Amino acid sequence: MGLKYQHILVAIDGSKEADWAFKKGIEVAKRNNSSLLLVHVIDTRSFALIEAYDTVVGERAEKLAKDMLENYQKQAEDAGLSNVQYEIDFGSPKVRIPRDLAMKHNVDLIICGATGMNLVERFFIGSVSEHITRYAPCDVLIVRTSKDIE
Template sequence: MSFKKILVALDDSPATATVFAKALELAQKDAAHLMIGHSINLTASSQATLNLAELEEIQTQQAQGLLQFYCQKAKNQGVTAEFSYHTGDPGTNICNLARTWGADLIVLGRRGLKGFAELIVGSVSNHVVHHAPCSVLVVQGQ
């Protein structure tokens, strides 16, 4: 199976480099276009000392830095790449971006939470697997 438009969903977790490497490998193999996506979830990391606007500005700057780094890394490897970020629920944002961009594969990581921890934190990968408009590759975290 060959993919032409691969969406890789990145965050600031330790597994990000592994997830990106897998997406980059697939994009190189298939000469695919790579979309690097990120979701800013303000409720998951709210801090009492910052107001919402300040928090969003800080997280937006961090997201842009992360995405520019990986976008340049892809381009250095000869892969056409662009990036996008949105504020809100990560699972919903990933599925919406895949749908509007026309992705034929989503690559994302999984933290490996189970049971109660997964219930409390939620599972982005589980949401994406069940709601994505295309194939999904879940890269298992360490």
């Protein structure tokens, strides 16, 4: 592996920390002339809590994710990046991001926020960012603050 990152994945969950990670991702991608992959994983485990699950819940979650990622994609392109893609996936973010998506897209850097949105899960079984750090096949940048990006 060289000193430059070629394929950067930014985990997006709608939190302010993910927004900071996205902004940091733009800057790192610009410095490295990298591709940027924006990823949102819809946590299907939460659907088990809905007694009468129907496809409307999943479709609504996917539509919200698509709108959010298209907005981020446009911001990245407006900032000067030319190779920006996004992917929506389903499952556990802490598993899908480091084990499946990073491998599938030959990612050499994952950028994510330090905390994200799921406080209950973080309390009981650890944060998504912690799991990504532990199992990623590449470098991981955990963004804790908006320092140097605002």
